[in-house]
Amino acid sequence: MAGEMSAIGSVILALFLAGYLGQQYLPPPKPRVIGLDLGTTFCSVGAFQPGTGEVEVIADDRGRKSIPSVVSFNGTGIYAGHEGQELSDINPQNTIYDAKRFIGKTFDQETLDKESARYPFKVMLNNGTAEFFVSTNGTFTASPEFIGSRLLLKLKKMAEQHLGVPIEKAVISVPAEFDEMQRNYTIRAANLAGLDILRVINEPTAAAMAYGLHKVDVFNVLVVDLGGGTLDVSLLNKQGGMFLTRAMAGNNKLGGQDFSQRLFQYTSERVLQQYGVAPTLKEDVHRLRQAVEAAKLRLTVEPHVTLKVPLHLQITGAEGPQEKHVVFEEEMTRELFEDLNADLFQKILAPIETVLVEGRLDKDEIDEIVLVGGSTRIPRIRQIISQYFGKEPNTSVDPDLAVVTGVALQAGIMGGAWPLQVSAIEIPNRDLRKTNFS
Template sequence: MAAAMAVLGSSILALLLAGYLAQQYLPPPKPKVIGVDLGTTYCSVGVFQPGTGKVEVIADQAGRKTLPSVVSFTDREILVGYGAQEVGDANPLNTVYDAKRFIGKRFTPEQLSDESSRYQFKVLYHKGDAQFSVSMNESFRVTPEFVGSRLLLELKKMAEDYLGMPVSKAVISVPADFDERQRNHTVKAAQLAGLDILRVINEPTAAAMAYGLHKVDVFNVLVVDLGGGTLDVSLLNKQGGMFLTRAMAGNNQLGGQDFNQRLLKYLYNRIYQRFGTLPSNKRDIHHLRQAVEAAKLNLTLSDTALIKVPISLPDPRQPAEVPTDDKGGQADGGIQVLLEETVSRDLFEELNRDLFEKILEPVREVLSRGHLDRYEVDEIVLVGGSTRIPRIRQVIREFFGKEPNTSVDPDLAVVIGVAIQAGIVGGSWPLQVSALEIPNRHLRKTNFN
């Protein structure tokens, strides 16, 4: 008996040693499950690397780790991401963005009319759902799930190119306030793209995991998610490895696009003051928007940014008729000018002062609903590219009297957390502490508009 036990013990020891040596010296297996952040403005995909325990956010061929959540329908093809963004100003009626705002959401005709009034593409009512009317060779309707599936197909292809093998399983994130129907329709979009969704995780929980908060001793976590078009603030309570969303508030009409618009309006005023007319060529307007976005990004690092864009302006002495191209924009001609404008960070902050202060409205609301004093928040997590803006970080820091956590790229925080969860679901080693979400089905999000 003793001999048998000795043999068994030796066998177990040999097995453990073989496993250790395999982990140390054999190439790690490829990730089996991808993590997907299907964002309102940008989306991304990542994988948890077995063996190293690191997350790799997958880049496209140009090295970009985020994909614009834009799909454009043309006579010849369906463009996705940056390609769709490029033709957006020239093809506005058939370029759909913000589809996530509509996915799985129920509307009355009046609600949908109000929601769709700020978009150039047509949003149609269909038995309580939203559909988009687009035209290629002929007009037809597409659903928000279809638009989402085209983005997910592109992310899936990026992952397959990176891994060198087919991908079929994923974990996906959704806003914490998504109801069961919205979650199901998000899963349906993934299924249309050939993805089997193993788990749906809330975006604030994913962000907390990206910051490693599932492995440290914290209790009250505030997640401020400010992207291109929406602001979401969530108060999480962490107990052991479980996260409970205690309160939510936000503004679905506040984000980086609004900050851009203020600067663009300022440039229009400067152009009119100098030349007595405004650009109407869609190509020039597109270039102006690109320059504004670049200036905003530069001002996060520098005190000034130079905007330098050649534009064509209609002759103010001949306003009666403006020649147009076949897409409805002003044709080449008129006055050719070079717009050069130096924009300071102080000017940008002054143009957006009231919008930056609006960020605190949902913050105060979640603290009130969570019966929590601002000084009782253990960790403030920033998510979304717009939280890079220095003035926004300053507003949050001054309100809480402490530094927000900025150790993770805010554009990639959600996808990093989702990829960690994908690694856990896929059984990748080294094993991570899993974060469980406690469903709070009675929770409602307060919206400030």
């Protein structure tokens, strides 16, 4: 009997030793489950690396860790992400963006007309659902989930190229207010891209996980998600390792695009004042928009920037219309940017106040304020939030990548990756409704 016990002990010791040596000297296993953030204006993909215990947000071949949620159709093919965005100004009728606003929703004609009026592409009604009209080599319609599938396929290929293995499984995030139909259509988009979705996780919960809040002793978490096109505020209550969404509010027509548009309008007026004509050529408008977007990003870290844009203005003279080549140059300051958007920045507080009222909490009962979305980098926005609560928000995670980081953590858990041991569980709250401001 003693000999048998000794043999069993030797086997166990050998297994432990083999496991230790394997961890030390063998290459770590490749991630097989990816995390996907299919955002309204940008989307990203990440993977949990078992060897390092870290999340890696996967970049494209030019080092960009997110791609625009844009798909453009022309006579030569379908272009997603940055390639699609580059065609947006010269092919606006066939370049689709903001498709996430339409996915899994039912519309009547009046509501759809109102929702689609601000887009250069045509949105049609088909048995209560929205479809995008495309005219290239012939005409056809594309569903919102098809647009989403092209973006997810792009992310899938980025992950496969980087990781060197085929990817078939994923975890994907959705807004907390998405109903069952919207979630199912998001899953359908992933299926069209050749992906099996193991779990759908709410974006605020994913962000909280990225900040590590599933592992620390906090109870009330406020997530402010301000991206390119929408503002979402969620109040989470954590009990142990479980998150309950207590209240949601937001503004689906407020985001970084609106702040950029204010700056674009200002620069267009300055061109008109200097040269007597505003930019009208598609190429000029495209260049000016790109320059304004770059200036907005730089103003989050610098007090002033210089805008310098070559333009081909159409000037009508004594001899008729003529093209004049100019270089528009303008000094932009952070103070100017804040003044142009002062009223929009203040709108951020309305949904924050609403979730506190609906969650029956005072602002001093919030343990953590989590910032998500690139627009929360704007110093004035952070200042408004910190002044309201009397304390600084948590900025330890890149706000652009918070959701995809959390989703990738969940993907690691679903894939059984060591050493992840702590998971966040969402408590479904089917009766919850989002308060929307406009």
